[in-house]
Amino acid sequence: MSGVGGARAYPGPVLPLLVPAPVVLPEAGWTARAAAHQRRMDVWLDPHQQRRRTGVAHPVLDFLFTYYSETPGRLRRWHPGVGVVLTGAAATERASWPFHAEVEVRDAAGERVRGVGLDVPAFLAKRRTSVGWIEGLLRGTAGRPGQFGCFGMHEWAMLYRPEDGEVRHPLPLRLGQAGTDAVVESHRVQCSHIDAFRFFTRAAEPRNTLRPTRDTQQQLEQPGCLHATMDLYKWAYKLSPAVPGELLADCFALAADVRELDMRASPYDLTGHGYAPVAVETPEGKAEYGAAQRAFADRGAVLRDRLLAVCRELLAPA
Incomplete structure (x- = not known):
């Protein structure tokens, strides 16, 4: 034939x-x-x-x-x-x-x-629950307004008054430990993402205005969050091979760009690796961070809609 x-x-x-x-x-x-x-x-x-x-x-x-x-x-x-x-x-x-x-x-x-x-029936036989959960998370996130006032404090909270074993990266701090602690203490910490919050130091946890958990993830995730935007890449590969390769690559590219901002705005000194800091402890740094955060949210909204279309096509009645 x-x-x-x-x-x-x-x-x-x-x-x-x-x-x-x-x-x-x-x-x-x-x-x-x-x-x-x-x-x-x-x-x-x-x-x-x-x-x-x-x-x-x-x-x-x-x-x-x-x-x-x-x-x-x-x-x-x-x-x-x-x-x-x-x-x-x-x-x-x-x-x-x-x-x-x-x-x-x-x-x-x-x-x-x-x-x-x-083979959609075979795919759903193994992954229907996951597809439904991802669809609910993406739909809920897309339906909420983005929050753009966090200024990346989640990374600082991961280094606030650390105890033994709580420092994850052996990198120098731009402001030293005392300066890092002072920045956290002078800002409102309002992290909504469970997979950022779970890395907070024990001293930082009570300073967060929210208590995100895995059970509340679908209710709390919002499109301004850098980690929610990076995670579009995770949902793309979790839905593979139902996701077109071009969409997976677009999500990966966005995650790579967001990761760079996330670390440039962190307390770490990465100038030796070629990354200039975004000094979110200053008004200028806050403005730079907020503008980039909004641009990433706009890119993420388009990709989120494309991932939602994949979920809905998978879950549509035969």
Whole structure:
């Protein structure tokens, strides 16, 4: 059987015709997108893997590969996302990938062709609860106004009057320990994100105006939060392979940019690593931080909507 992009007849049974009709991608088009995705991701992945081989730690960028758990191999692997079928001989290998299946569809000319696409029933059998939770979190976050008055104090609270074992990074402090403590004591600490709050020192916890927990995450997360914006990358890979590779890469790129601001606005002195500080203890630094925070929230809103569209397509009644 022939079809779009030289689609071949795959051996063995296939799923019935998909409803609604999926997007059908010919081999030449989707393989070019896959190669472009790998080139884009290698801008980050190649230096990271070189650092790992030489045992060189990076105080800013390692976070993207340690705190977040997606592997370089999976990050390089492009997926078309839910509702898309790949045709052509190169798609054959993907039929054996997790959550993929051979399907029969109609191409743009109305002819039946066979290809490989996301096996939505199999995906939801394993991940329906997770998809529903992520959808609820993203929807709730999108429906709240952004809060832009925190000035990155979460990073300072992680270093406030530390006890043994509470300092996570062996880096110098711009203002020293006493100066760092004084900044925390002169600011209102209002962190809404559980995965930032859980790293507060014991002395800093009572200073926070909120008590975020995992159970209240869906109720407290808001789109101005840098960590909520970085976490769009986490939700993208948690939804893989239902998320298009381009969306995953967009979320990763945003997380990398936000991580840089997060650390530049922290108490650490990173000038030796090429990062100029955002001195949030000053009016000028607060203005710089707030402007960047709003710009990241705007970028995040677009990506959040795209992730929500993936969730809703997955959860839509068959």
